[in-house]
Amino acid sequence: QVQLVESGGGLVQxxxxxxxxxxxxxxxxxxxxxxxFRQAPGKEREFVAAINWSGDSTYAxxxxxxxxxxxxxxxxxxxxxxxxxxxxxxxxxxxxxxxRGPIRDPSTRYRYDYWGQGTQVTISS
Numbered sequence: 001q002v003q004l005v006e007s008g009g010g011l012v013q014x015x016x017x018x019x020x021x022x023x024x025x026x027x028x029x030x031x032x033x034x035x036x037f038r039q040a041p042g043k044e045r046e047f048v049a050a051i052n053w054s055g056d057s058t059y060a061x062x063x064x065x066x067x068x069x070x071x072x073x074x075x076x077x078x079x080x081x082x083x084x085x086x087x088x089x090x091x092x093x094x095x096x097x098x099x100r101g102p103i104r105d106p107s108t109r110y111r112y113d114y115w116g117q118g119t120q121v122t123i124s125s
Contacts, residue, residue: 020094021079022034035049086123
Protein backbone atom coordinates (compact mmCIF):
# COMPACT_ATOMS: atom_id res chain seq x y z
CA GLN A 1 0.00 0.00 0.00
CA VAL A 2 1.19 3.50 -0.77
CA GLN A 3 0.00 6.63 0.98
CA LEU A 4 0.45 10.04 -0.61
CA VAL A 5 0.28 13.34 1.25
CA GLU A 6 0.39 16.65 -0.62
CA SER A 7 1.51 20.00 0.75
CA GLY A 8 2.44 23.44 -0.51
CA GLY A 9 -0.87 24.71 -1.82
CA GLY A 10 -2.18 28.16 -1.04
CA LEU A 11 -3.48 31.49 -2.32
CA VAL A 12 -1.18 33.58 -4.50
CA GLN A 13 -1.52 36.28 -7.11
CA UNK A 14 -1.28 35.72 -10.83
CA UNK A 15 2.32 35.53 -11.99
CA UNK A 16 3.58 34.10 -8.72
CA UNK A 17 5.13 30.69 -8.09
CA UNK A 18 4.32 27.77 -5.83
CA UNK A 19 5.97 24.42 -5.23
CA UNK A 20 3.83 21.45 -4.34
CA UNK A 21 5.30 18.45 -2.56
CA UNK A 22 4.00 14.93 -2.20
CA UNK A 23 5.41 12.67 0.49
CA UNK A 24 4.98 8.96 -0.16
CA UNK A 25 5.03 6.19 2.40
CA UNK A 26 6.54 2.77 1.84
CA UNK A 27 9.83 1.43 0.58
CA UNK A 28 8.83 1.09 -3.07
CA UNK A 29 8.79 4.77 -4.01
CA UNK A 30 11.53 4.36 -6.61
CA UNK A 31 9.43 1.78 -8.47
CA UNK A 32 6.47 4.13 -8.89
CA UNK A 33 5.43 6.18 -11.85
CA UNK A 34 4.09 9.37 -10.31
CA UNK A 35 2.17 12.41 -11.39
CA UNK A 36 -0.17 15.26 -10.67
CA PHE A 37 -3.80 15.76 -11.64
CA ARG A 38 -6.01 18.73 -10.85
CA GLN A 39 -9.70 19.46 -10.60
CA ALA A 40 -11.26 22.89 -10.84
CA PRO A 41 -14.80 23.59 -9.59
CA GLY A 42 -17.36 22.24 -12.00
CA LYS A 43 -14.75 20.59 -14.21
CA GLU A 44 -13.43 17.09 -14.67
CA ARG A 45 -10.18 16.00 -13.14
CA GLU A 46 -7.37 16.60 -15.62
CA PHE A 47 -3.80 15.47 -16.11
CA VAL A 48 -1.06 17.94 -15.23
CA ALA A 49 2.29 16.12 -15.34
CA ALA A 50 3.95 12.74 -14.80
CA ILE A 51 7.42 11.36 -14.22
CA ASN A 52 8.95 7.90 -14.47
CA TRP A 53 10.66 6.04 -11.65
CA SER A 54 14.14 7.41 -12.34
CA GLY A 55 13.10 10.96 -13.11
CA ASP A 56 14.60 11.05 -16.60
CA SER A 57 11.28 10.94 -18.45
CA THR A 58 8.57 13.53 -17.87
CA TYR A 59 5.30 14.48 -19.47
CA ALA A 60 3.20 17.61 -19.07
CA UNK A 61 -0.15 18.85 -20.30
CA UNK A 62 0.00 21.49 -23.02
CA UNK A 63 -1.67 23.98 -20.70
CA UNK A 64 1.27 23.90 -18.27
CA UNK A 65 4.27 23.21 -20.51
CA UNK A 66 6.99 25.78 -20.00
CA UNK A 67 5.50 26.88 -16.67
CA UNK A 68 5.31 23.72 -14.50
CA UNK A 69 8.13 21.29 -13.81
CA UNK A 70 7.72 17.88 -12.22
CA UNK A 71 10.60 16.26 -10.37
CA UNK A 72 11.26 13.66 -7.71
CA UNK A 73 13.77 12.80 -5.02
CA UNK A 74 13.81 9.05 -4.50
CA UNK A 75 16.09 9.37 -1.47
CA UNK A 76 13.39 11.47 0.24
CA UNK A 77 10.35 9.61 -1.14
CA UNK A 78 9.06 12.94 -2.39
CA UNK A 79 7.51 14.22 -5.59
CA UNK A 80 7.48 17.90 -6.52
CA UNK A 81 5.61 20.22 -8.84
CA UNK A 82 7.23 23.60 -9.38
CA UNK A 83 4.60 25.98 -10.72
CA UNK A 84 5.70 29.30 -12.19
CA UNK A 85 3.83 32.11 -13.92
CA UNK A 86 0.59 31.00 -12.31
CA UNK A 87 -2.69 32.00 -13.90
CA UNK A 88 -6.22 32.21 -12.45
CA UNK A 89 -7.15 29.20 -14.61
CA UNK A 90 -4.63 27.13 -12.67
CA UNK A 91 -6.94 27.36 -9.65
CA UNK A 92 -7.86 23.82 -8.64
CA UNK A 93 -7.34 21.05 -6.14
CA UNK A 94 -4.09 19.32 -7.06
CA UNK A 95 -3.76 15.58 -6.50
CA UNK A 96 -0.60 13.52 -6.25
CA UNK A 97 -0.97 10.15 -7.98
CA UNK A 98 1.06 7.00 -8.47
CA UNK A 99 1.10 3.47 -9.84
CA ARG A 100 3.63 0.68 -10.01
CA GLY A 101 5.07 0.07 -13.43
CA PRO A 102 6.73 1.83 -16.36
CA ILE A 103 5.37 5.14 -17.55
CA ARG A 104 2.79 4.60 -20.28
CA ASP A 105 -0.20 6.72 -21.27
CA PRO A 106 0.44 8.88 -18.19
CA SER A 107 -2.49 11.21 -18.89
CA THR A 108 -5.00 8.40 -18.33
CA ARG A 109 -6.36 8.86 -14.83
CA TYR A 110 -7.54 5.27 -14.46
CA ARG A 111 -3.98 4.04 -14.74
CA TYR A 112 -3.20 5.43 -11.28
CA ASP A 113 -3.89 3.21 -8.27
CA TYR A 114 -2.91 5.65 -5.54
CA TRP A 115 -4.25 9.14 -4.95
CA GLY A 116 -3.55 11.73 -2.30
CA GLN A 117 -6.25 13.81 -0.62
CA GLY A 118 -5.40 16.90 -2.62
CA THR A 119 -4.15 20.40 -1.88
CA GLN A 120 -5.95 23.59 -2.86
CA VAL A 121 -4.22 26.07 -5.15
CA THR A 122 -5.97 29.40 -5.68
CA ILE A 123 -4.68 32.08 -8.02
CA SER A 124 -6.14 35.56 -7.76
CA SER A 125 -6.16 37.93 -10.70
